Amino acid sequence: MQFTRIGDFEVQRIIEFEGPFIAPEVFFPDYDPAVLRANPDMTGPWLIDPATGKLVFSFHSFIVKTGHHTILIDSCIGNNKERPTRPQFHRLQSPFLADLAKAGVRPEDVDYVMCTHLHWDHVGWNTRLDNGRWVPTFPNARYIMARREFEHWQGVQQRGEESPHRLAFEDSVLPVVRTGQSVLVDDDYALEDGRTSSLWFESAPGHTPGNVVIHARSRDDRAVFLGDVLHHQFQLMAPQWSTLACTDPELSRKTRMRLVEEYAERGTHLLPGHFPSPTAGRIVRHGSAYRYAFETFE
Numbered sequence: 001m002q003f004t005r006i007g008d009f010e011v012q013r014i015i016e017f018e019g020p021f022i023a024p025e026v027f028f029p030d031y032d033p034a035v036l037r038a039n040p041d042m043t044g045p046w047l048i049d050p051a052t053g054k055l056v057f058s059f060h061s062f063i064v065k066t067g068h069h070t071i072l073i074d075s076c077i078g079n080n081k082e083r084p085t086r087p088q089f090h091r092l093q094s095p096f097l098a099d100l101a102k103a104g105v106r107p108e109d110v111d112y113v114m115c116t117h118l119h120w121d122h123v124g125w126n127t128r129l130d131n132g133r134w135v136p137t138f139p140n141a142r143y144i145m146a147r148r149e150f151e152h153w154q155g156v157q158q159r160g161e162e163s164p165h166r167l168a169f170e171d172s173v174l175p176v177v178r179t180g181q182s183v184l185v186d187d188d189y190a191l192e193d194g195r196t197s198s199l200w201f202e203s204a205p206g207h208t209p210g211n212v213v214i215h216a217r218s219r220d221d222r223a224v225f226l227g228d229v230l231h232h233q234f235q236l237m238a239p240q241w242s243t244l245a246c247t248d249p250e251l252s253r254k255t256r257m258r259l260v261e262e263y264a265e266r267g268t269h270l271l272p273g274h275f276p277s278p279t280a281g282r283i284v285r286h287g288s289a290y291r292y293a294f295e296t297f298e
């Protein structure tokens with residue numbers, strides 16, 4: 001189990017699944033194999049699975065222990081969820097809660113759950129199945145969600161659109177609203193945690209309408225929980241590549257290209273939502289594009 005520190009914050013990563021997920025030519029509508037041929041050192045088996053030709057993804061949550069609070073960022077896929085269009089994860093049975101316990105976290109210890117966006121693979125463990133009903137997994141947590149994001153998926157749900165995200169809204173978001181544990185916030189929400197520490201949202205729309213990245217600062221250290229602004233390292237060779245999962249591919253592209261440039265310029269420490277182990281790293285310039293430099297921790 002990886003962990004790093006951001007100042008006084010202890011960060012752990014709980015992996016629910018890591019392995020081949022989807023073919024690049026399916027996932028990136030603008031995919032161009034010539035980009036990979038021009039960067040042969042970027043095509044190792046840890047990035048693209050040689051047997052299936054699929055991109056290697058990690059689906060994970062981050063736990064941030066601030067000294068005052070325990071915060072879960074993005075809650076992965078979840079067990080028992082009906083996801084017929086995602087057969088790999090349909091009615092999943094994963095040891096996520098046991099892995100959380102190994103990280104020293106019981107469900108009742110979690111004070112806040114924060115979601116970068118409300119896609120099915122970022123809200124799953126918001127709830128668990130209890131006697132046929134979906135109940136909050138974290139009984140003492142407040143679930144912080146961007147209002148703009150919530151209202152978008154509420155619309156999808158009310159219109160009854162066929163989508164795994166609608167199913168996720170129903171089984172993983174609405175149950176925490178019913179118990180009064182949801183907190184809908186603006187896109188610049190900030191959680192001050194002690195005098196020198198905070199976590200705050202920054203609007204990063206496009207992948208979803210209310211998508212945010214989550215900044216963390218403790219003393220002089222900073223990092224950004226990136227969610228799905230980038231899904232895979234290949235996008236650093238071609239940051240213009242949006243994905244089939246983006247609600248607004250053009251806006252997603254704009255946001256991605258702006259943030260990638262900003263993070264490369266500043267050397268920002270990043271914690272992306274799907275990069276394989278060891279996940280954390282920085283963006284560095286490489287020719288006319290970029291590369292990802294992993295950072296490993298003890």
Ligand SMILES: [Zn+2]
Nearest residue numbers: 119121228273
């Ligand atoms: Zn995702």
